Amino acid sequence: MGVLDHVSEYFDCSHGSSRRHKSLQTVDVRVLIDCEGCERKVRRALEGMKGVRDVTIEANAQKVTVTGYVEPNKVVARIIHRTGKRAELYPFVPYDVVAHPYASGVYDNRAPRGYVRNTEYDPHVSRLARASSTEVRYTTAFSDENASACVIM
Numbered sequence: 001m002g003v004l005d006h007v008s009e010y011f012d013c014s015h016g017s018s019r020r021h022k023s024l025q026t027v028d029v030r031v032l033i034d035c036e037g038c039e040r041k042v043r044r045a046l047e048g049m050k051g052v053r054d055v056t057i058e059a060n061a062q063k064v065t066v067t068g069y070v071e072p073n074k075v076v077a078r079i080i081h082r083t084g085k086r087a088e089l090y091p092f093v094p095y096d097v098v099a100h101p102y103a104s105g106v107y108d109n110r111a112p113r114g115y116v117r118n119t120e121y122d123p124h125v126s127r128l129a130r131a132s133s134t135e136v137r138y139t140t141a142f143s144d145e146n147a148s149a150c151v152i153m
Contacts, residue, residue: 022051022069028090029064029076031083033057038085045082046075061112063090093118 033039039057042064046055051069058065066075072089079087092115098106108117 022071024053024067024069025072027066027070027072027075029066029072029079029087030062030090030092031064031079031085031087032062033059033064038083041083042079042085045078049075049078061115063112091118092116 031042033042039059043055043057046052046064046066049068049070052066053068054066056065056067057063064079076087076089079085092108092111095114095116098116098118106116111117
């Protein structure tokens with residue numbers, strides 16, 4: 001921290017409350033996109049938003065990726081308000097990220113191919129989906145897939 005940074009704390013000339021700048025982030029939103037017209041409508045609604053740098057739409061996955069200095073809740077609200085479509089933060093993550101992709105509450109047959117439901121912050125899914133490495137070691141010790149784990153079998 002330099003001298004100017006230290007001195008500038010005492011002589012702040014900005015008016016109003018001190019707000020921090022938004023950080024550059026990527027927001028994934030799930031939106032039902034049926035045709036090219038829907039895709040165009042969503043793209044126009046988001047490109048006019050302040051702070052948006054890039055909009056990528058994957059119609060097959062029903063996924064819109066927005067990159068920029070934006071807040072996720074404001075992106076979802078903008079899509080709902082401007083297009084009239086139902087939108088939510090994208091609830092799916094790639095298959096490889098989840099420890100137990102077939103656990104209760106994780107596997108979702110509505111998810112696109114190669115994706116499962118994100119269970120990191122959801123308290124309603126089974127405990128196996130959020131199992132620690134110790135729990136995983138004990139549950140897989142007597143697995144049929146690992147025949148050398150138990151000598152008795």
